[in-house]
Amino acid sequence: MIIINSRKELQKFALEQKKQGKVIGFVPTMGFLHDGHLSLIDIARAKADIVIVSIFVNPTQFAPTEDLDQYPRDFDRDANLCADRKVDVIFAPTPEEMYPDDASTWVTETELSKPLCGASRPTFFRGVTTVVAKLFLLTQPDFAVFGLKDAQQLFVIKRMVRDLDFPIEIIPGALVRDSDGLALSSRNRYLSDDERSRALSIHKSLLEARELIEKQGLSAIGSALENAKNIMASAGGNVDYVSALDIDTMKPPTPHTSQLLVAAACFFGTTRLIDNELIDL
C-alpha cells in the first residue's frame, strides 16, 4: 500500500494505471474508519484492480459553527485498517494541498440537495460536490462506492455524475449498524453512554415509520412521521428533521415514486446524527 499526499502525484499515478487498462475503484472518506467504511472498501476490492481510499476531513463542507476541529482523526489506525483490507493507495492531502488560497470554483447541485441535510446545512452539499468532483478528477476511477447511511449525499453525487458526464459508476454500499441498531458513524464517539442509548430511538422511530407506510401506504406518511418525531423527542432528542421523499426528486412522493427515503436527523446533546430507511413502493 502506498500513501500519497500530493494531488499531482496521485493524478499521475491514476492516469498511468488507466493507460495500462487497470480498473480503479475509489472510496472517499473523512477517515476515522469504521465497519461501514470497511464494507465500502470490500465492495471496491472485489471489483477493482486498484483500490484508492481518500482520507480527507473536507473543511468546505463544514459550517463555521460545526465540528471541523473536533472531528475525530487517527491516521495510523486508518492506514492499518486499509492495509488489512488490501487497499492499494491512500490519498491523504492537507487542506492546503487540496485548496489554493484563491480557489473560486464550486460544483453545486441545486435540486436534490435542497431539503433534509441541505436545508439544515446550507453550504454542506456544495462542499461535498466540489470536493468529490476534485477527487474524481484526481483518482480517475471507473467506479466509486458511497454508503447509504448518507443517502441524500449518494443521490446528489449520482445526479452530479449524470449531469456533468463523469465516466464513473456510483455504487451504493448498505448502511451498517452496530449490534444495538445504531447506524455506524465516526461521530458516534462524541456520544456519552446515556446519549448513545437514547440515540437508539432514531432507528426505532424510522423502523416504526417504515412499518406503518408499508402496511398503510403513502397516506400514512403524515402520521408515521409525526410518530417518529415523538419517539425521538420522548427520548430527549432535538429533532432536526424527519421526512419521507421520492429518491429521484427529493420531493414528496407521487404515484410515480418507486423508492421512498424516510430520513431523520436528530441531536442528542450536541451531536447531530442521521439515519434512514429506504422503502420500495
Next chain:
Amino acid sequence: MIIINSRKELQKFALEQKKQGKVIGFVPTMGFLHDGHLSLIDIARAKADIVIVSIFVNPTQFAPTEDLDQYPRDFDRDANLCADRKVDVIFAPTPEEMYPDDASTWVTETELSKPLCGASRPTFFRGVTTVVAKLFLLTQPDFAVFGLKDAQQLFVIKRMVRDLDFPIEIIPGALVRDSDGLALSSRNRYLSDDERSRALSIHKSLLEARELIEKQGLSAIGSALENAKNIMASAGGNVDYVSALDIDTMKPPTPHTSQLLVAAACFFGTTRLIDNELIDL
C-alpha cells in the same frame, strides 16, 4: 473525419483513444467557424494525435433576452472546414442530448467571472463553465485550445481547470482580426456595412489605450479608458464596458500585476461585440 451526436458514443471513443495512449486535443466552438476558430484547430492539429472539435450553441450561456435563436448556424459549411483542417471528430449534440430535462448541476467560478462580461451577462459564465466541464469529461482531452478573443473566458476556464484538478492543459490561441482590424466573431455577420465600419472604433480605442498605458504606466489607466470610451461613443457605439484588469485576479492592477487585460464590450445597433488588448507590465 467522423461526426458524433451522442454523448455516450463520444466518451466511449475518447476513453478508448486514451487507453491506446493517444494524445487528444480539443477545440470547443459554437460553430459558424471563422479563421479564428481555424487557427485554434491548427494549434490542436500540430500537437495532438486526435483532434476533436465540438459545435454546440450552448443555450445555458444565453440570457432569455439574448440572441440564442438568431445565433448563426451552418453545420455543413463547418463540417467541410473541419475536414479541410484534418479534424478527426466533430461532436455536434442537440441541446436535448446535452442536458437532461431535470439537469440540476452547475459549475461556477465566483471571482474571475464577476467583472466585465460577467457583470453584463450574469448567467453567462455559469453556462460556459458548466458546458466546458461536461465537454472536458466527454472528450477526455490532454489539452484544449481557447481563443484570446474571449480573454476573460480563457482565464475563467484556466481557473476552473486548476481548482477542480482537470488533467488538461489550456492553450491560448491568438486573437485573429479581419484585414480592417475588426476582431473575428461569428456575430460580425449581424452588422450592417455602416455598423461594421463604425465598429472598427473598438479596436482603435483599445490600441490607443494600450499606447497610452505602455508610455505612461498604470497611472494613465483612468484617462486611457475615458479616451477609449469617447472614441467608441463618438462612432455611435453604446459602450457596455471598457476596463483594465489584472489577468490573475480580474481586479484593478497592483504593483504585482504582470499582465493587464484592457477589454471592451460595445453595442453597434443591437450587436454586442467584444475585443481586448493584453499588456505585459
